[in-house]
Amino acid sequence: MSPAAVRPEPGPALLALYDDALPQVYGYLLARCGRRALAEDLTAETFLAAVTASRRHPPPAMNVGWLIGIARHKLVDHWRATEREERGLRAVEEITETFEDPWEEHVDAVVAREVLDTQTALHRAALTLRYLDGLPVGEVARALGRTVHATESLLSRAHAAFRRGYSDGVR
Template identity: 55%
Template sequence: MSGETDGEEAPRTLLALYDDALPTVYGYFVRRCPDRGTAEDLTSETFLAAMDAARRDRSAPISVPWLIGIARHKLADHYRRGHDRRAVPVAEVPEPGDPVDSWDAELDRIVAESVLAQLPEHHRTVLSLRYLDGLPVPECAELIGRTVHATEALLVRARRAFRSHYPEGGAP
């Protein structure tokens, strides 16, 4: 009977973390996906995969960073599969605050997200991994299944495409 309790400890820990982790995991996807539906689907996939992992490996380090690691893999898998709903980009409503100080930055973010959503999937993927996630080029290459040299070349083309779509010729 005690073995059964031990086997349920990791899933229970994950369930206890769910409410706190959900906004972080969903927020991770909503900034990297072209629409809310995809972000919601990938969030669900992440928690299902986490529950499977928690049931299989009782020593899994159940935490928000662990969940974000699973989320990164789900996002990479999503882009490898080529699923893209091509819907309206996700734009968050600016939070209340000092409109003079924050509005320009918020507007730049919304424009940048819109431009990113217009790019081809492989450009959007590599730019998101490199600049939103802050991953080094070798790790980006591994996630998208390319060599480091090919990923560097793809980043050059993706940055060029981003600048060409950005209003007034480029990011400030």
């Protein structure tokens, strides 16, 4: 048997990481999606994807950061799928608004979460990746599979929609 054929099973390493990483992965997802059931489903999908990835040769460096990266991709995939469903149901195009004004108001986290939940999946994804995860626009564009210019426009529309929803919710 060749040395390549005799590889240690990556399962025990992933299992050892599981106990430490589960609360962190779940917490990451829950903080971004705000719904327990969805965070639980995405956490399960994250670990299933990790099992599949751990069987590659050579296996990836398994750590919490790697799992959070997988979780981020699962969340983006979820938002993309949700957006495709919503787009199929929408008959009217969104009105594009562009303006440059830094919104420096104090934002109530509870109202902000409620307003974010009312946004389209694509707007939620863009706003979360940009402002909660702190990713630069280029990385947000890559995560969403869009060009940088399209992502800038999307962020502008999403910011305007969030701002309108937040202003309506505070009153």
